[in-house]
Amino acid sequence: xxxxxxxxxxxxxxxxxxxxxxxxxxxxxxxxxxxxxxxxxxxxxxxxxxxxxxxxxxxxxxxxxxxxxxxxxxxxxxxxxxxxxxxxxxxxxxxxxxxxxxxxxxxxxxxxxxxxxxxxxxxxxxxxxxxxxxxxxxxxxxxxxxxxxxxxxxxxxxxxxxxxxxxxxxxxxxxxxxxxxxxxxxxxxxxxx
Amino acid sequence: xxxxxxxxxxxxxxxxxxxxxxxxxxxxxxxxxxxxxxxxxxxxxxxxxxxxxxxxxxxxxxxxxxxxxxxxxxxxxxxxxxxxxxxxxxxxxxxxxxxxxxxxxxxxxxxxxxxxxxxxxxxxxxxxxxxxxxxxxxxxxxxxxxxxxxxxxxxxxxxxxxxxxxxxxxxxxxxxxxxxxxxxxxxxxxxxx
Numbered sequence: 001x002x003x004x005x006x007x008x009x010x011x012x013x014x015x016x017x018x019x020x021x022x023x024x025x026x027x028x029x030x031x032x033x034x035x036x037x038x039x040x041x042x043x044x045x046x047x048x049x050x051x052x053x054x055x056x057x058x059x060x061x062x063x064x065x066x067x068x069x070x071x072x073x074x075x076x077x078x079x080x081x082x083x084x085x086x087x088x089x090x091x092x093x094x095x096x097x098x099x100x101x102x103x104x105x106x107x108x109x110x111x112x113x114x115x116x117x118x119x120x121x122x123x124x125x126x127x128x129x130x131x132x133x134x135x136x137x138x139x140x141x142x143x144x145x146x147x148x149x150x151x152x153x154x155x156x157x158x159x160x161x162x163x164x165x166x167x168x169x170x171x172x173x174x175x176x177x178x179x180x181x182x183x184x185x186x187x188x189x190x191x192x193x
Numbered sequence: 194x195x196x197x198x199x200x201x202x203x204x205x206x207x208x209x210x211x212x213x214x215x216x217x218x219x220x221x222x223x224x225x226x227x228x229x230x231x232x233x234x235x236x237x238x239x240x241x242x243x244x245x246x247x248x249x250x251x252x253x254x255x256x257x258x259x260x261x262x263x264x265x266x267x268x269x270x271x272x273x274x275x276x277x278x279x280x281x282x283x284x285x286x287x288x289x290x291x292x293x294x295x296x297x298x299x300x301x302x303x304x305x306x307x308x309x310x311x312x313x314x315x316x317x318x319x320x321x322x323x324x325x326x327x328x329x330x331x332x333x334x335x336x337x338x339x340x341x342x343x344x345x346x347x348x349x350x351x352x353x354x355x356x357x358x359x360x361x362x363x364x365x366x367x368x369x370x371x372x373x374x375x376x377x378x379x380x381x382x383x384x385x386x
Contacts, residue, residue, distance in 0.1 A: 028270065028302075029306040030259065031268055032259065032262040059255060059271070062253070063259045063271075067263065069223070070263065075218075
């Protein structure tokens, strides 16, 4: 069992409705040591890739993206979910459904910050349906840039996101993949990697 | 002139309506070296404080909070703006008006992650009206915890936020304070610190 699987067993909470709460260390309160261990593991799993930019989506993905960026020494770019007075009209956009918020969001990135030369590592803290990650791959490809990999902290293997993304041929690495969980017995089964 | 003031002059864009765009390095694309220099400056300016937690607000504040947390070696906590299936009902909440998004948001933090023992450094990338920062001080105080300081990357001194917060007695440190800016001449005047 790796450090993240151990942390999930120790501090994660399983709730009815296929919900895994990890807000004590991943997506509300953030354990920065765990983040840095995840970043180090991304470095190991994507070694040899010439990454020019790390792309994530607001909000909680920004933490893992920022810590990873310190290790990869590249800029972070985060896709936004809501228009702001500060974003240019000239943007790449895609639709993403949020399992957490039960709604569709248009997510977008200003065109200025992705170019055909970019080799992009997409990262996020959590993946369920994979809809946000597919939206980000769409945005990278609209820019003519290359998705060199997708790094996820926790993948809910119970849901389809990982399968869909792997079948599309992306290099997806998830540090922990939850294949089964049971709220009544408080047990979690991780996929062997 | 410090590193952040130089960066703002180099890459910031002044737009009509008192808008300073810094989305090439601060709040859309993120220059991680600049973030780390800001974090180092926070360490210097809040030296001697016993900080137990860094609090920010989603979304762009999460980047500076995460990088600062690596230097202070404490957890990050970020206030959320929208209810999610993953957040407990038991939370501290306050209202904040967003100058960027022109709307009021309820912002909240799960009660589990703030205790009366906490000494909290609040950080954000940008401050205009100070409404988000006041909401976060309110949340910290609801928990009976202590605000040991507020660290801001760019303060728009043109607007009232900084004055209001300093008058309330908080130890506010802004790395760059914009006292005047002119879209027609593309000039910015920073406050002497």
